[in-house]
Amino acid sequence: ETGVTQTPRHLVMGMTNKKSLKCEQHLGHNAMYWYKQSAKKPLELMFVYSLEERVENNSVPSRFSPECPNSSHLFLHLHTLQPEDSALYLCASSQDRNEQFFGPGTRLTVL
């Protein structure tokens, strides 16, 4: 595998389900990110993880919970989601504050 990979690529879940999105980067980078892309809206940063810090967008609801066990893996745990959370979730990585590289995304549908 090369670059940034994400699984699953598509996910359909009910509002009472719990699921997790996975991201893995094979670039040796030291920072990882979760973004949300809703229809007709710009990409929105949700979370940043780096060696020095974790940053989160204060507008992200608590039903989204990130986990970064090491510099190569990033998870987004989902629980009790709402239909308006349906979107494309994109993971990215970078070395320090340099160019960010994106994975292919997980297209999430909440019924």
Next chain:
Amino acid sequence: GIQVEQSPPDLILQEGANSTLRCNFSDSVNNLQWFHQNPWGQLINLFYIPSGTKQNGRLSATTVATERYSLLYISSSQTTDSGVYFCAVEHVGSARQLTFGSGTQLTVLP
């Protein structure tokens, strides 16, 4: 927060035509990236260009940081250039946070 505006929002071209996409931002930035999003959602890096000019094949980009804008030039467009082009900036003082514009939807007709 910083505002990022892209223009035009939509652009339709005939194959072989040239185009210029613009990105304006409201404050100083540490870096600026241009991306192409393909129909499957993948964001493809085009340029990392906080300032100056870069060229890659038929594409080139110029960022004038002091005047807070960047331009993406596409020459001799091809149907495979279709998709959404995003500009994203990292605001000075932000913690690695990229702020994206709303994108330019480009359609290249055969």
